[in-house]
Amino acid sequence: MPKPKQLKANFFARSVHHVAPELIGATLLVDGVGGRIVEVEAYHHTDPAAHSFGGRTERNAVMFGPPGHAYVYRSYGIHWCLNFICEPEGSASGILIRAIEPTAGLPAMRRRRGLKDERLLCSGPGRLGEALGIARAKHNGARLDHAPFAVFAPEARPEIIAGPRIGISKATELPWRYGLKGSKFVSKRFPEAG
DNA sequence: TATGAGATCAACT
């Protein structure tokens, strides 16, 4: 096995539409726990569904900061969701990590989730946040190329599929959800053509 | 398989 290449901050300093598909197949670790990214969604600041669309607030402040950092927010009052900030500083665009295929630290994830089913461990932004132990106090604004985070490039270029985003009420027609084709670990199956 | 309600917090009107 060749040594995997760790992604640095400059990887994220590009358009979310370039970075998002390239994250599919990459490996995300938090304190050594995580796995292969199989599903993400891009949120551009011109997009009505993005948290940054209405301007800077206390919650979304890190979206307006430099790329290569983590943006963590509370969803529906219960879940912590993890985003990667992209593009040049100030553009306030990011990528929501929606699902990973667990490969490292399975026991820790099972313990936090209280589940045995590997497939349901990280198949959704809220589940992923719980399995990786994500919390705003610990991870909001943290660098993605420093501990406890580590992101590694895919070994080979995976087959990627795109589709409309999930769980939002605005701009639902934009096909900015990306996934690993055929993966059983996505939060919801992609509408396959044909 | 599909639909519906509850949980629970912070931003926003």
Place this chain on the structure above:
DNA sequence: GTTGATCTCATAC
């Protein structure tokens, strides 16, 4: 007071 980038459990086919 309402809404949301969600998940789980219950109930109905």
